[in-house]
Amino acid sequence: MLSPIRTAKSFEPTAHVTGLDAVFGMPGACPRFVRDEEIFGEGEAADYVYQVVSGAVRTYRILRDGRRQIDEFHFAGDHFGLELSDLHRVTAEAMTDTTVRMIRRGALSDLAAQRGDAARAIFRLTAEGLQRSQDHVLMLGRRSACERVAGLLLDIAERTHAKAELDVPMSRQDMADYLGLTIETVSRTLTSLQDEGLIALPTVRHVVLQDRSALERMTA
Amino acid sequence: MLSPIRTAKSFEPTAHVTGLDAVFGMPGACPRFVRDEEIFGEGEAADYVYQVVSGAVRTYRILRDGRRQIDEFHFAGDHFGLELSDLHRVTAEAMTDTTVRMIRRGALSDLAAQRGDAARAIFRLTAEGLQRSQDHVLMLGRRSACERVAGLLLDIAERTHAKAELDVPMSRQDMADYLGLTIETVSRTLTSLQDEGLIALPTVRHVVLQDRSALERMTA
DNA sequence: CGAACGCCTTGATCCGGATCAAACCTAGGG
DNA sequence: CCCTAGGTTTGATCCGGATCAAGGCGTTCG
Numbered sequence: 001m002l003s004p005i006r007t008a009k010s011f012e013p014t015a016h017v018t019g020l021d022a023v024f025g026m027p028g029a030c031p032r033f034v035r036d037e038e039i040f041g042e043g044e045a046a047d048y049v050y051q052v053v054s055g056a057v058r059t060y061r062i063l064r065d066g067r068r069q070i071d072e073f074h075f076a077g078d079h080f081g082l083e084l085s086d087l088h089r090v091t092a093e094a095m096t097d098t099t100v101r102m103i104r105r106g107a108l109s110d111l112a113a114q115r116g117d118a119a120r121a122i123f124r125l126t127a128e129g130l131q132r133s134q135d136h137v138l139m140l141g142r143r144s145a146c147e148r149v150a151g152l153l154l155d156i157a158e159r160t161h162a163k164a165e166l167d168v169p170m171s172r173q174d175m176a177d178y179l180g181l182t183i184e185t186v187s188r189t190l191t192s193l194q195d196e197g198l199i200a201l202p203t204v205r206h207v208v209l210q211d212r213s214a215l216e217r218m219t220a
Numbered sequence: 221m222l223s224p225i226r227t228a229k230s231f232e233p234t235a236h237v238t239g240l241d242a243v244f245g246m247p248g249a250c251p252r253f254v255r256d257e258e259i260f261g262e263g264e265a266a267d268y269v270y271q272v273v274s275g276a277v278r279t280y281r282i283l284r285d286g287r288r289q290i291d292e293f294h295f296a297g298d299h300f301g302l303e304l305s306d307l308h309r310v311t312a313e314a315m316t317d318t319t320v321r322m323i324r325r326g327a328l329s330d331l332a333a334q335r336g337d338a339a340r341a342i343f344r345l346t347a348e349g350l351q352r353s354q355d356h357v358l359m360l361g362r363r364s365a366c367e368r369v370a371g372l373l374l375d376i377a378e379r380t381h382a383k384a385e386l387d388v389p390m391s392r393q394d395m396a397d398y399l400g401l402t403i404e405t406v407s408r409t410l411t412s413l414q415d416e417g418l419i420a421l422p423t424v425r426h427v428v429l430q431d432r433s434a435l436e437r438m439t440a
Numbered sequence: 441c442g443a444a445c446g447c448c449t450t451g452a453t454c455c456g457g458a459t460c461a462a463a464c465c466t467a468g469g470g
Numbered sequence: 471c472c473c474t475a476g477g478t479t480t481g482a483t484c485c486g487g488a489t490c491a492a493g494g495c496g497t498t499c500g
Contacts, residue, residue: 061354063440067362071354084347089354112339119332119339126346127304133353134281134291134309140360141400142287145457172478180361185457187479204466204478220283365487392448405487407449424448424496443500454489464479470472 030101033094039081042091046083048102052076055098056169059090060177070178072132073170075159079125082108095169140180143220148179149189150218153199153207164212168205250321253314259301262311266303268322272296275318276389279310280397290398292352293390295379299345302328315389360400363440368399369409370438373419373427384432388425 030053033039039050042061050057057074059081071090074080080092082105112119139148152175157166168175172183179186190207193199198215200208209215250273253259259270262281270277277294279301291310294300300312302325332339359368372395377386388395392403399406410427413419418435420428429435 061358063358063362065440067440069358069361071357082347084344084351089351109340112343113336116333116339119336119343120329123332123339123343123346124304126343126350127302130346130350130353131304131309133350133357137291137353137356137360138281138283138289140357141289141397142283177361182458183478184459184480188457191479220285220287402488403448404450404489408487411449441500443498445496445498447495447497449492449494451492452490454487456486456488457484458486459484460482462479462481465477467474467476469474 030099033098033100035094035096037094039092039094039098039100040088042088044088046081046086046088047105048081049079049105049108050081050092051079051101051103053099053101055100056095057092057098057100058095058170058174058178059092061090068177069180070174072129072136073156073159073174073178078159082122082125082129095174145179145181145185145189146193147218147220148181149175149186149193150198150215152179153209154212154215154219157209164210165206165208168207172204250319253318253320255314255316257314259312259314259318259320260308262308264308266301266306266308267325268301269299269325269328270301270312271299271321271323273319273321275320276315277312277318277320278315278390278394278398279312281310288397289400290394292349292356293376293379293394293398298379302342302345302349315394365399365401365405365409366413367438367440368401369395369406369413370418370435372399373429374432374435374439377429384430385426385428388427392424 033055039057040046040048052074054076056076057078057080058070059072059074060068060070062068072080073095081088083089108118108122112122139151143151153166153168156162156168160166170178172186175181176183176186181189190199190201193215194201198209198211200210202208253275259277260266260268272294274296276296277298277300278290279292279294280288280290282288292300293315301308303309328338328342332342359371363371373386376382376388380386390398392406395401396403396406401409410419410421413435414421418429418431420430422428
């Protein structure tokens with residue numbers, strides 16, 4: 001179930017510029033979610049499309065037996081929740097305290113019908129998601145644990161515009177469920193990257209990229 | 221490099237109906253490719269979008285060290301080669317003798333600009349690809365070898381409209397590179413499914429689904 | 441018809457990552 | 471400030487699938 005919209009706060013200007021900014025920029029609800037709060041659930045009506053204003057979001061699916069696969073992490077400026085069908089195929093949760101913008105799906109398709117640039121923007125959004133998903137497939141299908149962890153760190157750095165020091169908004173379990181690994185393997189891999197001097201781990205949720213080119217080399 | 225267009229044969233009416241049929245149905249080149257022939261290569265200009273008329277196509281990427289990940293299999297009616305950027309991100313090859321229809325990317329975007337239904341059809345195509353890719357992620361991230369193979373067989377059956385007996389157009393290596401496994405594991409898994417009576421393997425490229433519901437149960 | 445190549449299956453062994461099990465932080469709450 | 475609980479790290483062991491290595495087909499071509 002969709003969590004109730006709590007407050008219509010002004011949003012921080014952290015989001016990327018996209019072709020949909022005209023829409024998402026319109027006055028409207030800017031709900032906030034606390035850490036681990038559900039934004040929407042798998043199987044619910046997909047009435048809205050979302051954009052992260054601040055914070056970070058995970059979208060995931062769960063198998064019958066409880067195995068979880070995180071589909072994607074979404075950072076400030078990223079869109080999520082756009083579906084082909086009327087139902088959400090994944091669950092979305094805030095990873096940290098998060099603010100999002102929402103637009104009615106109907107409004108979006110009206111806009112797409114009226115304006116070619118909006119239609120193109122929607123295509124771009126979807127195609128970007130597809131590219132990311134294809135990269136994810138390559139990662140899960142043909143990369144070792146170490147390559148996956150390195151790839152994730154670089155990806156987070158890029159998408160949060162971090163330089164060397166980065167804030168990791170997700171738990172080890174989140175990383176594991178994104179990378180198709182276990183928490184133990186993620187943890188061990190991080191410490192071994194630290195032992196090799198490629199990264200430093202000042203705290204659990206902070207990583208310093210000490211040898212970025214070595215990490216990039218692993219990303220093959 | 222794009223293989224030369226060989227013959228403009230009439231196409232077989234095997235393709236699905238989609239919103240782009242008006243476009244793809246227009247008179248135009250219908251090139252044929254023999255088994256294992258390249259249709260386009262990674263990094264080439266993405267000037268065309270394709271639709272499989274008959275046969276089957278694989279799209280894949282290769283890592284520096286030669287590891288290959290098959291991104292997707294495409295069957296009659298399926299579209300492929302639509303890119304966000306100007307360059308193909310994957311290589312496409314015919315898995316069997318294959319006929320495809322082609323449309324210029326420019327023509328497609330012109331059409332999308334003029335007609336809302338065409339824009340919607342392009343969105344649908346991309347979003348379907350995204351859904352398939354997300355399912356692929358779930359498969360690679362959180363499923364066992366046995367579940368992956370069962371899932372692939374059911375997927376092929378569905379997409380080729382096969383009932384119980386199906387034609388597998390791909391080699392064991394193709395299956396392995398799609399499923400993130402090795403040929404040995406694929407082979408062993410198929411024989412163990414056969415030993416359990418879930419499938420029969422009259423020949424290497426033919427599979428009979430003998431207990432479809434049991435296979436579906438594995439797909440969790 | 442027979443040879444030979446390419447794919448597939450099967451067997452033996454190995455290893456990366458999973459699982460099981462403690463200990464160890466560290467942020468919150470009293 | 472200490473206590474507690476969850477998340478994290480680390481250790482020991484296990485196992486599913488990879489790797490290494492032969493054999494079996496079909497299939498094509500001489």
